[in-house]
Amino acid sequence: MNSPLYKLGIAPNAWAVNASFADITRPPIPPQPVILTTESKTLQIDLVRTAIIVIDMQNDFCHPHGWLAEIGVDVAPARTPIAPLQTLLPALRVRNIPVIWLNWGNRPDLMNISAGIHHVYNPTGEGIGLGDPLPKNDAPVLMAGSWAAAVVDELEQQPQDICIDKYRMSGFWDTPLDSILRNLGRTTILFAGVNADQCVMTTLCDANFLGYDCILVKDCTATTSPEYCWLATLYNVQQCFGFVTDSSRVLTALNDR
Template sequence: MSKTALIVIDMINTYDHEDAELLLPSAKAVVPVVAGLLRRARRDGVPVIYVNDNFGEWRSHHGELLGHALAGPHAGLVEPLKPDEASLFVLKARHSVFYETPLEYLLRQQGVEQLVLCGQVTEQCVLYSSLDAHIRHFGVVVPRDAVAHIHPDLADAALCMMERNMGARVCESRDLFGGQD
């Protein structure tokens, strides 16, 4: 069995950006699902890597981003997903978790061959990250109930593309890391 890592995309968020109002209902629905994935992955010793936008704050580090998000009006969406001491954190500037980040190097150093992608936004960052993982020969798993979207129709199309064009396994979160809590 290949070594798997759980990649949490852009969930450390203040939701004060364009399209946030459209994203919030879906984000609220996936937070408990992602929290369950985190609990089970940590229990099973699966590496957890947060890859998060830096929101143009080039002087920030992950602790500052987390503190800012926890001080904001949507802290309840961030609190259940906080990184623990064992979690790794990579900052990104654009959509893909790989674009101009050290993530590939980190994954190779850890012997990771398969990525479970969760977080937001399905039709943007998750889709582009899935493609970049595929072209780097990583296996990709996307639990459909653990990815938040802005536009449901585009999210459905993105999941279909990931499955058909990128060989991703699209499943439910209960199918991962020993099932539900």
């Protein structure tokens, strides 16, 4: 044990090693418990085990020149999470809570996209579908690295944030999201973004199935679907998959510590 030890991995899931020795213990992390009120129960959560996932707050879903707007959808509801997220995300970063941006960003060759998924985005075969150029700026629809798949300008990303591309409505399918959360030791997930009844809900459901504690941040989430879809989402989250709160309650919990 005279040789120096070198760190392998990401804390808290890291080892210390040299040629003859490996310390595979994980030193305990002092908890940072806070009280968070939700619409059904008062929770005690641990900030060092908490992360937020912001889903699909990107131009194709939220910008007036994006894909949804081009096919005639009113994107005004999808923009309502922007203002509360502008307040909430900096407060979370100050407390070292990871901000994970989960955006739909396809491979350029679309080799992993099935016909059924293509159909969702181009049901007639004659419209603007995955990878097709948008009329106003030629950005390819939901293509990784393009303007279409980028987070809207109003939401500033920071170097310490984590960006993950997804290719299905659920962000856990065929992505590194689960591995990243486990490496970071995060078990309580705040959910935000659009659309609440589609990509947010399916990602939250899969998180629940994988054993994560799920909290939907109501005012940081929205949908362009009919209101009954939104109401059903809130009902199902509270009934089956987790809890519903809002950004003011999260901020209160952070400020009370």
